[in-house]
Amino acid sequence: MDITSLARFQFGMTTVFHFFFVPMSIGLAFAVAIMETMYVVKKDKIYKDMAKFWGNLFLLSFAVGVVTGIIQEFQFGMNWSEYSRFMGDIFGAPLAVEALLAFFLESTFIGLWMFGWDKFSPKVHVVFIWLVSLGTVLSALWILAANSFMQHPVAYKINEASNRAELTSFSGLLKNHQLWLEFPHVVFGAVVTGGFIVAGASAWKMLKGSDTEFFKKSMNIGLILGLVGSILTIGAGHQQMIVVGEDQPMKFAAMEGIYEDTGSPAPWNIVAGIDTKNKETKWEISVPYMLTLLGGQESYVGMDQASKDLHDEYDAKFGTDMNYYVPVKTLFWGFRFMAGFGTLMALMAVVGLILLHKDKLEKIRWLLWLFVAGITFPFISNTFGWLITEMGRAPWTVYGLFTIEDSVSPGVSATSLLISNITYFVLFAFLGFVMFIFAKRFVKKGPYYVDPSEARKAGIDPFAKEVF
Amino acid sequence: MTGLEFLWFILVGILFIGFFFLDGFDFGVGMSVKLLARNKRERDQVIQTIGPVWETNQVWLITAGGAMFASFPDWYASLFSGFYLILLFILVGLIIRGVSFKFRSSSENAKERNLWEWTFLIGSLLAPFLFGMLFIDLVQGLPLDASKNVMHATFTDYVNLFAIIGGVAMTLISYLHGLNYLRLKTEGVIRERALASAKKLYPALFVGLILFAIFAFIKTDFFTERFTSSLILLILIVIFAVMAAYGTYKNKEVLSFISTGLIFAGIVAFLFNGLFPRVMIGQNPEYSMLIADSASTPYTLKVMTIVTCILLPIVLIYSGWSYKKFSKRVKIDR
Numbered sequence: 001m002d003i004t005s006l007a008r009f010q011f012g013m014t015t016v017f018h019f020f021f022v023p024m025s026i027g028l029a030f031a032v033a034i035m036e037t038m039y040v041v042k043k044d045k046i047y048k049d050m051a052k053f054w055g056n057l058f059l060l061s062f063a064v065g066v067v068t069g070i071i072q073e074f075q076f077g078m079n080w081s082e083y084s085r086f087m088g089d090i091f092g093a094p095l096a097v098e099a100l101l102a103f104f105l106e107s108t109f110i111g112l113w114m115f116g117w118d119k120f121s122p123k124v125h126v127v128f129i130w131l132v133s134l135g136t137v138l139s140a141l142w143i144l145a146a147n148s149f150m151q152h153p154v155a156y157k158i159n160e161a162s163n164r165a166e167l168t169s170f171s172g173l174l175k176n177h178q179l180w181l182e183f184p185h186v187v188f189g190a191v192v193t194g195g196f197i198v199a200g201a202s203a204w205k206m207l208k209g210s211d212t213e214f215f216k217k218s219m220n221i222g223l224i225l226g227l228v229g230s231i232l233t234i235g236a237g238h239q240q241m242i243v244v245g246e247d248q249p250m251k252f253a254a255m256e257g258i259y260e261d262t263g264s265p266a267p268w269n270i271v272a273g274i275d276t277k278n279k280e281t282k283w284e285i286s287v288p289y290m291l292t293l294l295g296g297q298e299s300y301v302g303m304d305q306a307s308k309d310l311h312d313e314y315d316a317k318f319g320t321d322m323n324y325y326v327p328v329k330t331l332f333w334g335f336r337f338m339a340g341f342g343t344l345m346a347l348m349a350v351v352g353l354i355l356l357h358k359d360k361l362e363k364i365r366w367l368l369w370l371f372v373a374g375i376t377f378p379f380i381s382n383t384f385g386w387l388i389t390e391m392g393r394a395p396w397t398v399y400g401l402f403t404i405e406d407s408v409s410p411g412v413s414a415t416s417l418l419i420s421n422i423t424y425f426v427l428f429a430f431l432g433f434v435m436f437i438f439a440k441r442f443v444k445k446g447p448y449y450v451d452p453s454e455a456r457k458a459g460i461d462p463f464a465k466e467v468f
Numbered sequence: 469m470t471g472l473e474f475l476w477f478i479l480v481g482i483l484f485i486g487f488f489f490l491d492g493f494d495f496g497v498g499m500s501v502k503l504l505a506r507n508k509r510e511r512d513q514v515i516q517t518i519g520p521v522w523e524t525n526q527v528w529l530i531t532a533g534g535a536m537f538a539s540f541p542d543w544y545a546s547l548f549s550g551f552y553l554i555l556l557f558i559l560v561g562l563i564i565r566g567v568s569f570k571f572r573s574s575s576e577n578a579k580e581r582n583l584w585e586w587t588f589l590i591g592s593l594l595a596p597f598l599f600g601m602l603f604i605d606l607v608q609g610l611p612l613d614a615s616k617n618v619m620h621a622t623f624t625d626y627v628n629l630f631a632i633i634g635g636v637a638m639t640l641i642s643y644l645h646g647l648n649y650l651r652l653k654t655e656g657v658i659r660e661r662a663l664a665s666a667k668k669l670y671p672a673l674f675v676g677l678i679l680f681a682i683f684a685f686i687k688t689d690f691f692t693e694r695f696t697s698s699l700i701l702l703i704l705i706v707i708f709a710v711m712a713a714y715g716t717y718k719n720k721e722v723l724s725f726i727s728t729g730l731i732f733a734g735i736v737a738f739l740f741n742g743l744f745p746r747v748m749i750g751q752n753p754e755y756s757m758l759i760a761d762s763a764s765t766p767y768t769l770k771v772m773t774i775v776t777c778i779l780l781p782i783v784l785i786y787s788g789w790s791y792k793k794f795s796k797r798v799k800i801d802r
Contacts, residue, residue, distance in 0.1 A: 077548025088541020099531040111520035409549035
């Protein structure tokens with residue numbers, strides 16, 4: 001394999017793996033912050049137990065999220081040195097701000113939160129988790145500022161002599177309209193992720209019939225987060241779609257699987273048979289008017305026209321042999337998986353909340369099992385979301401300015417890349433496995449588990465009443 | 469070279485000093501988990517000394533990397549792609565150390581704990597050793613080409629006697645720094661054992677420093693390019709090492725801890741001073757990369773300077789506060 005493919009595979013692999021844990025951390029930190037706030041307000045100890053219990057799951061995800069995040073930072077220089085040279089003047093500033101503003105905040109106050117339960121009053125202690133939560137969100141903001149530039153470059157000028165993009169306005173970088181669509185979409189998606197993990201794990205414990213009150217209350221919070229989060233995610237995603245149609249017509253057309261321009265008003269393909277070889281949509285089941293209704297535009301250009309337009313615009317710069325078609329099937333089906341599971345989660349949250357409040361949920365076992373399976377749903381949505389965003393940017397790393405081909409490190413050998421790919425793959429598989437085992441085991445033990453050996457050591461009878 | 473470019477060169481150095489000073493003792497404590505502590509309670513105690521703070525300490529590295537990317541994109545690009553495999557294994561080290569805290573505490577039995585103690589140890593050894601190698605390779609010069617990339621580097625460009633001495637020295641200093649930290653932060657048998665171990669290790673440190681000085685003299689151009697400042701910094705490193713040893717033998721805990729930290733500062737300063745005004749030394753001097761060649765635009769540097777001036781003091785205040793809040797010695801019986 002050539003170095004570009006290997007570097008791309010590695011970027012995809014690390015980003016997807018890293019992005020399992022990022023939304024999980026953001027979402028769970030927020031959920032825990034809410035639980036602890038309820039403890040401070042209501043002074044009901046069960047909420048403190050909740051914050052501690054779900055906080056432990058948050059800490060697990062944070063541990064893996066941070067270490068995979070360092071790989072993310074390092075691999076720009078390691079695998080994509082030419083991209084770093086091109087983008088450094090612009091990418092660097094938000095990255096440095098992310099470290100100074102967000103990472104220090106998160107990591108310091110996580111330490112204080114984790115080890116500070118007995119050192120601080122509840123009112124002070126709850127501030128720590130809110131600062132951690134703020135840190136996780138700020139971190140997303142700054143990294144997405146950089147990503148938004150890659151999707152839609154603003155506030156820059158090209159220095160021909162050094163062949164790089166140079167920042168002309170820091171505030172302009174932050175005013176990028178892509179950022180203010182990506183950021184809420186990602187953060188609300190993270191809230192759903194946290195909510196569905198809490199809800200799914202609670203459903204599992206409700207099925208087992210243990211600590212029912214604790215897990216019903218947790219389920220309630222999880223479902224509310226899931227519901228509010230998914231509605232907001234869908235809303236933000238909808239806004240984002242409208243802008244993608246304008247900024248990146250090829251990405252949009254691929255998501256909808258349209259090769260030829262649509263009529264006016266445009267129909268929406270629910271499913272379609274896409275033939276990427278002959279560049280045509282063989283069959284489709286579509287809803288008339290729907291795409292116009294969803295996207296807000298009368299008609300849409302298909303990929304064939306988009307390709308022509310891109311050639312007209314960029315042939316002078318990148319040559320006539322460029323392929324502007326993106327991985328159509330991945331984008332088309334990826335979008336349907338993302339949006340489909342997103343909608344399903346919104347529905348599940350509504351139904352779940354209604355039944356929970358009518359005290360009927362715990363009797364419907366299949367639905368509880370669906371919530372257990374639902375733990376995977378946000379991860380599916382999140383992953384496909386990123387695949388669409390990043391693959392739809394092809395053939396550029398920075399849209400319209402710098403290609404993927406030009407971005408890789410020329411000095412790195414295929415062997416080095418192969419070694420790192422295998423190393424990361426093994427490491428990720430191992431970390432993912434351990435993480436899953438620990439999380440499962442931890443939830444299984446429940447919030448009031450006392451390690452018998454610890455209890456014996458402390459001179460406590462593990463079966464004495466006061467232990468519980 | 470403009471004033472801002474110079475400032476950011478210094479700042480990158482300071483961030484690395486911060487990283488080694490702070491995460492250095494985390495590495496040392498990580499090694500102590502197996503080398504010093506002998507049973508679960510001792511290991512718990514050792515790990516607890518850094519539990520609340522190691523994560524923040526590691527952010528210094530992320531910030532140093534980010535600052536390098538932001539202020540010297542070309543340096544970041546050439547260095548990170550040029551040291552590909554070394555950085556890969558540094559990452560492996562940081563990853564297995566980073567997860568071992570939480571994974572160990574989530575373990576159910578001695579066998580599982582043992583696994584995460586080993587990953588803790590290996591990660592804590594790998595990272596400083598490879599960082600030592602990386603920095604020494606950096607100042608010895610690499611085969612840079614006209615496009616600023618490290619091309620056709622051979623095995624010996626990365627693995628050579630000087631680099632190995634540098635790696636061992638960084639690991640040893642980290643371990644000593646960790647032992648000095650444990651003396652400050654623990655009570656009981658660990659504290660005594662840390663003192664006894666540290667006392668034994670200083671002779672090795674001094675031998676290492678002599679070798680380091682000799683090789684720096686032969687293998688780098690530091691003493692031909694910048695004789696006076698290189699010599700002064702070398703002498704300072706020795707003075708810090710003597711202070712650390714004095715502090716240990718006389719049982720002055722704070723002095724020895726600060727001094728081992730200062731050895732790191734001295735070494736980074738020595739290396740950065742020798743690099744100046746370059747950031748990458750080419751084996752062909754024509755292709756050496758200068759600070760002025762690799763920096764971001766004045767505008768970006770200005771933005772980052774303003775941001776740093778506002779945020780860094782705040783970071784220092786709250787992370788200092790967190791250290792203060794966890795300043796109590798960790799006892800074995802909690």
